[in-house]
Amino acid sequence: MSIRLNPYLIFDGNAREAIQFYEKALGGQVMGIMTFGDMPEDPDHPLTDDMKGRVMHAQLKVGDADLMFSDTYPGMPYQPGDTVQIAIHPKDEARAREIFAALADGGQVVLPLQKTDWSPLYGIVKDKFGVTFQVNVPGEQPQE
Known part of the structure; x- marks a missing residue:
């Protein structure tokens, strides 16, 4: 049975900064960054301009491993350390x-x-x- 696991790091609006930091610190390569604004709009849940720029999903390749990143969505709790x-x-x-x-x-x-x-x-x-x-x-x- 084949299954992949990887860490997924959650931030509160500063995921892009963290991606750049880890890219440099770990010698990684950014494989892609998708923002909440890149997704189709949902009229029931309109996004603010700030939210559109937040990272919904990003992937950093570090050797054979993947680190994934996201910013929180409005209303989701954010607890540093968790x-x-x-x-x-x-x-x-x-x-x-x-x-x-x-x-x-x-x-x-x-x-x-x-x-x-x-x-x-x-x-x-x-x-x-x-x-x-x-x-x-x-x-x-x-x-x-």
């Missing part, structure tokens, strides 16, 4: 559902598993030990 999550990338949806259910047992579902613009199945769960996991089935990768 800013590292673990991203899990199972290849199939059935395995993602098993992992999510196992982590949710005794824990708390933060965002139920659902289809997103970037994944056929994505959700966030905090386990009974207080560790937050993002379960993300990789979407179709564009052919080059």
Whole structure:
């Protein structure tokens, strides 16, 4: 069984600064930065100009490892020190559902598993030990 895990670092508006810092400090390479403003607009949840510029998702390649980054979304709590999550990338949806259910047992579902613009199945769960996991089935990768 093949599964990838990586740290996912959460910031409160300064993710871009952190990405640049870690890129230089660790000799990494930025693989991509997506802002909340890059996503299709939702009329039920309009974004401020400040929010549009916040990092929704970024990836920094450091050797063979990936560091991922995001800024918080308005209304989401931010507690310095509680800013590292673990991203899990199972290849199939059935395995993602098993992992999510196992982590949710005794824990708390933060965002139920659902289809997103970037994944056929994505959700966030905090386990009974207080560790937050993002379960993300990789979407179709564009052919080059």
